[in-house]
Amino acid sequence: MSLIETINLYKTYTVGDVQVHALQGVSINIERGEFVAVMGPSGSGKSTFMNILGCLDKPTQGKYVLDGIDVTATNLSELAGVRNRKIGFVFQGFNLISRTSALENVELPMIYNHTPAHKRREKAMEALKAVGLEARAHHMPNQLSGGQQQRVAIARSLVCDAPIIFADEPTGNLDTKMSIEVMDLFTRLNKDLGKTIILITHEPDIAEYAGRLITFRDGQKVSDEVKK
Amino acid sequence: MIDTFLSVFRISVKAIFANKMRAALTSLGIVIGVAAVITMLAVGSGTQKSMEERFSRFGTNILYLRQPWDLDESITSPKDITMDDVRAVRRVRGVTAAAPYISSGFEVKYGITKTTIDVLATDTDIFKAYDWQLASGRQFTEQEISSYAQVAILGDSIAKTIFNDVDAVGKTVIFDEVPFTVIGVMKKNGQGGFGFDMDEGTLIPYTTGKIKMNTGWGNSDPRSLDQVIIRVGDFNKIDEIKVAITNSVRNTHKIHPLGKDDFQLDDFASFVEEAKAASKTMSILLGVIGAVSLLVGGIGVMNIMLVSVTERTREIGIRMAIGATSADIRLQFLVEAMTLSCIGGIIGIILGVGVTMIVAANSTSIPAQMSLSSIIISFAFSAATGIFFGYYPAHKASKLTPIDALRYE
Ligand SMILES: Nc1ncnc2c1ncn2[C@@H]1O[C@H](COP(=O)(O)OP(=O)(O)OP(=O)(O)O)[C@@H](O)[C@H]1O
Ligand SMILES: [Mg+2]
Numbered sequence: 098m099s100l101i102e103t104i105n106l107y108k109t110y111t112v113g114d115v116q117v118h119a120l121q122g123v124s125i126n127i128e129r130g131e132f133v134a135v136m137g138p139s140g141s142g143k144s145t146f147m148n149i150l151g152c153l154d155k156p157t158q159g160k161y162v163l164d165g166i167d168v169t170a171t172n173l174s175e176l177a178g179v180r181n182r183k184i185g186f187v188f189q190g191f192n193l194i195s196r197t198s199a200l201e202n203v204e205l206p207m208i209y210n211h212t213p214a215h216k217r218r219e220k221a222m223e224a225l226k227a228v229g230l231e232a233r234a235h236h237m238p239n240q241l242s243g244g245q246q247q248r249v250a251i252a253r254s255l256v257c258d259a260p261i262i263f264a265d266e267p268t269g270n271l272d273t274k275m276s277i278e279v280m281d282l283f284t285r286l287n288k289d290l291g292k293t294i295i296l297i298t299h300e301p302d303i304a305e306y307a308g309r310l311i312t313f314r315d316g317q318k319v320s321d322e323v324k325k
Numbered sequence: 326m327i328d329t330f331l332s333v334f335r336i337s338v339k340a341i342f343a344n345k346m347r348a349a350l351t352s353l354g355i356v357i358g359v360a361a362v363i364t365m366l367a368v369g370s371g372t373q374k375s376m377e378e379r380f381s382r383f384g385t386n387i388l389y390l391r392q393p394w395d396l397d398e399s400i401t402s403p404k405d406i407t408m409d410d411v412r413a414v415r416r417v418r419g420v421t422a423a424a425p426y427i428s429s430g431f432e433v434k435y436g437i438t439k440t441t442i443d444v445l446a447t448d449t450d451i452f453k454a455y456d457w458q459l460a461s462g463r464q465f466t467e468q469e470i471s472s473y474a475q476v477a478i479l480g481d482s483i484a485k486t487i488f489n490d491v492d493a494v495g496k497t498v499i500f501d502e503v504p505f506t507v508i509g510v511m512k513k514n515g516q517g518g519f520g521f522d523m524d525e526g527t528l529i530p531y532t533t534g535k536i537k538m539n540t541g542w543g544n545s546d547p548r549s550l551d552q553v554i555i556r557v558g559d560f561n562k563i564d565e566i567k568v569a570i571t572n573s574v575r576n577t578h579k580i581h582p583l584g585k586d587d588f589q590l591d592d593f594a595s596f597v598e599e600a601k602a603a604s605k606t607m608s609i610l611l612g613v614i615g616a617v618s619l620l621v622g623g624i625g626v627m628n629i630m631l632v633s634v635t636e637r638t639r640e641i642g643i644r645m646a647i648g649a650t651s652a653d654i655r656l657q658f659l660v661e662a663m664t665l666s667c668i669g670g671i672i673g674i675i676l677g678v679g680v681t682m683i684v685a686a687n688s689t690s691i692p693a694q695m696s697l698s699s700i701i702i703s704f705a706f707s708a709a710t711g712i713f714f715g716y717y718p719a720h721k722a723s724k725l726t727p728i729d730a731l732r733y734e
Contacts, residue, residue, distance in 0.1 A: 153646060154728040173726055174651040180727075181648025192643045192731070196343055197336075204332075209648040214328045253647065 098165065100261065100293055101127040101150060106159035108145050108316075119145040120156065121316040127295065129260065132287045134304035135297045137313030143297045144265055146313070150295065151184055151263045152176040164260075181210050185254025187264040191246040193238040199225065199249045200234040206257045224252040228282060244275030251282060255290075262286065264296040268303055280306045330660075333653075337661035340633065341668070351629045352669025354622025355710060359673025359703045360680060361615035365608050366699035367681040371692035372604040376597050385593040386560050387454065388567065390414065390574065391552035393589040403587035404578040405549030408531075410588075413573045414555055415450075419566040422453035422556040425531040428521055431500040435487045442483055443526035444500070446534025447554075454556045455514070457523060462494040462509030469508075470530045478509040478528040505529065563592060604692070619706060622669060623714035630662050630718035641722055642730030655723035662715020663708055670707025674700055 108120040119142045127133055135143050148154040149161060152168055161168045164183060168176065186192075193202045203221040212220070225231045228248040238246055247267060254262050264283070268276035284306055286292045298304050312320040341348045390410065396403060414423040427446040432439060449464045451457065460481065469476050477498060484493045484507075493507045514523040531550070557566045567590055574588055591599075634641070641654055649657075678695055685693040 148728050151646070153731065154726070177645065177648050177650040177653075180646060186646050188731075192639070192646075194640055194643060196339065205644070206647040208329055208332045209644075209650070209653055211329050214331070217328075257648070 099126040099162075100129045100164055101125070101295075102162045103150070104160040106146070106149060106156045106161065108142070108149065108154075109157045119316055120149075122159070123316075123318050125311065125318065125321070127293065129293055130287070130291050131293055131295075131309055132283070132307045133295045133309045133311060134307035135295065135311045135313065136299065136301075136304055137319075139299075141313040142316040143313050145316075147263050147265055147295065147297055151186060152180050177209070181206055181257055181259075183259050183261055185251075185257070185259045185262040187247065187250050187254055187262060187267045189266040189269040191238070191243070191250050191270070193246055193249060193253075195238055198235050198237055199230060199241065199252075202238070202249055203252045203256055206253060210257065220256055221252070224256040225249070227255060228252045242275070243271050244278055247271060247275070247279050248282065251279070251286075255286070255292075260291075261293045261295070264294065266297050266299065268298065268300070276300075276303065333657050333660050334664065336657060337664045340637075340661055341665055347629060348665055348668070351625045352622065352665055352672070354618050354620075354625050355666050355669030355707050356622075356673040356676060358615050358618030358620075358622050358710070359670045359707050360677035361611045361618060362703040362706055363674055363677030363695075363699055364680050364684065364693070365611035365615060366702060367677075367693040367695050368604050368607050368611065368684070370696050370699065371685065371694035372600055374694050375692040376600060386557050386563070387593065388555040388557065388563075388570070389552055389591040390555060390570070391589055391591070392587070396587070397585050400585055400587045406551075406553060406588060407549055409577050410574050411550070411553050413577045414553060414570055417566065417569045417573055419557050419559065419562055420555055420570070421558045422450040422554075424448060424450035424454045424554045425550045426451070426552045426554050427531055427534050427550055429534070431527070433487070434499055443521055444529060444534065445521055445523075445526060446529050446531040448531055451528065451554065454554045455523075457514050458512040460510050460512045461492060462507070464509065465528075465530050470532050473533045474530060475503060475505045475533060476508045476530065477505040478511060479507055480511050480522070480524045480526045481513040482524040483527065484510045500527075567592065615706075619710050622666070623710045626662050626666050626711060627714040627718060629665070630658060630715050631721070633661070634658060634718050634722040638725065638730050638733035641725055642727055642733065645725070645727035645730060651723040654725075655719045658719035658722050659712060659715050662719065663711035666707045666711030666715075667704070670704050673707065674703060677703065 103123060103125050106120050106123045107118070110117040110119055123142075123146060135147070137143050145154070149156050150163075152163070152173070155173065156169065159169070163179065166179060168179070171179075193199075194205070200218070200221050203224050204217045207217040207220065222231060222234065225234055228251050230245060230248055230252065233241060233245060233249075238249070241249065247270075251262075262283075267283075268279055271279060280303060283294055283296065287294050294307075296303070296307060304310055307324075309321070309323045311318060390406060392403060392406060408425060411423050411425050414420055424447050429444050429446070430441045431444045433442050445451070448470055452459075452464060459478070462478065464478070465474075465476065468474075477500070479487070479493055479498070487493070487498060488496060493510050496507050497504050498507060499505070511523055511528075555570065557563055571586065571590055574590075575586065578587060580587065644654060644657075678700075681693045681695050
């Protein structure tokens with residue numbers, strides 16, 4: 098059984114009288130431990146697709162099974178636990194909580210699975226170490242560079258030992274040097290920790306890091322190739 | 326679980342302190358509301374306590390005869406309460422004491438200090454009525470009373486204040502420029518009726534007070550009394566005795582059998598009613614202020630929480646993305662609203678305790694007493710306000726979907 102399996106996903110947004118068909122029948126299987134890059138022109142439905150995979154949104158039609166759980170049959174707030182245990186998110190805009198230290202940001206997911214305070218601290222520190230930021234634990238987000246903020250976000254996505262990381266243009270706001278840092282980190286997480294990583298990008302250089310490349314156009318998957 | 330709650334609480338405190346000014350303005354209504362509630366409760370329990378104190382001091386055997394403060398309109402020429410009434414009451418079977426009672430203030434000078442003391446002009450029956458005891462010296466004599474003698478019996482504290490530890494008996498005090506000979510000093514007795522504090526006051530013969538001293542003593546008729554303090558022997562017969570007293574006073578006042586009383590005879594129960602009525606007006610006022618302020622404060626909390634939810638929509642989205650359930654989000658904003666209103670509550674309690682202390686120190690007619698339960702109750706009020714008015718914003722936050730919250734600009 099695949100870790101991620103979608104069958105014929107459709108997503109239609111209705112804005113006033115206009116219907117936007119963001120996804121038009123997408124079927125994909127992703128196995129444990131894969132590193133997948135998703136590319137495609139702007140508006141082709143990449144983010145829409147990833148939000149559904151990440152259990153943040155639901156398809157209009159079709160079926161999605163995540164690690165044996167039929168997501169389409171479960172309501173979104175019930176999926177909070179699934180997101181917490183199985184999924185880590187890394188966003189283009191980092192999405193850290195301001196006025197809250199790096200360490201506390203990383204601790205956050207564990208508050209919601211009721212990890213005891215001392216254990217939280219310990220695991221958050223470990224995760225920060227894994228991304229090389231233990232020295233910055235008590236810095237606020239606005240005291241960190243973009244690359245560092247993104248690494249804090251990655252630490253946050255690791256801390257609950259979720260097997261999957263979704264990253265929507267994680268290097269979109271970063272310069273080349275910081276992008277390389279972040280991509281090296283993803284590669285390590287994939288190779289050493291066996292994390293399944295699905296990453297959206299516009300840059301072919303970034304897609305190079307992945308082992309599989311899926312391309313979208315007009316809400317449909319147009320190519321899906323595994324590198325040798 | 327406690328860990329989780331603590332983290333949620335810390336997040337709330339942080340969010341509130343990020344906007345100190347806003348939080349302060351928001352909780353102002355709660356501050357005033359809680360302060361009013363706490364003062365109201367203190368006045369209520371203070372009245373209760375002062376009632377109990379009077380009850381235990383004088384028992385229920387005391388009656389007060391006086392002219393009504395609000396006289397029935399049909400009575401055109403009410404008779405004053407005079408010594409004739411005192412004598413008539415003394416003849417009633419079951420009455421053990423009936424003392425004339427006129428009160429005023431004297432200016433007294435000692436050393437370089439000048440102060441005003443409470444004066445009670447009366448006769449020796451006051452000792453029986455209130456069960457007061459002398460520490461030294463003697464009571465007034467018949468002769469002193471009939472000759473308007475300038476003699477005084479001093480209260481315990483005032484005697485000590487004026488004469489230090491020297492025995493005051495035989496010494497002279499100057500009241501309103503007139504010399505009085507001290508013939509006795511009281512034991513420590515405490516409060517009499519109607520706010521007269523024997524320890525800080527002085528007794529003089531009612532005759533002297535009424536006629537000799539020309540200091541604007543109340544009524545026009547030089548023979549009239551403020552009231553008569555009556556003690557009955559057996560509380561179980563108090564109703565019969567009241568009827569007998571009423572009849573005999575009606576006789577001395579020559580009231581037609583169908584006419585209305587031109588006097589009032591109060592027992593302990595009516596005294597309690599009166600004191601309650603006095604504090605009730607204040608309690609109602611405070612209650613209304615409290616309720617309105619809490620309402621305004623609550624709406625303020627709701628408003629600020631709605632703003633906060635909107636401002637932090639993205640944060641809500643992030644929290645949901647990493648695993649917060651709707652219930653977690655709701656709890657967080659509820660705790661935040663509660664924290665905000667409880668901070669207001671604590672400041673309100675401090676303010677309320679202060680106001681209560683000022684009221685208690687400056688007013689004898691409105692007794693106020695602080696109690697732990699009133700602090701707890703008013704704190705509970707502030708917390709309840711937070712929960713009640715914080716619920717809607719919290720609920721609104723919890724109903725956001727993760728994706729909409731994350732996309733919010
Ligand atoms: N909430 C929404 N309401 C209406 N239309 C939407 C909404 N979200 C996305 N769309 C539309 O759905 C289509 C797919 O959008 P999506 O964000 O998935 O594209 P994308 O491939 O991620 O693009 P980009 O590379 O620019 O991020 C677009 O036409 C977009 O306008
Ligand atoms: Mg996108």
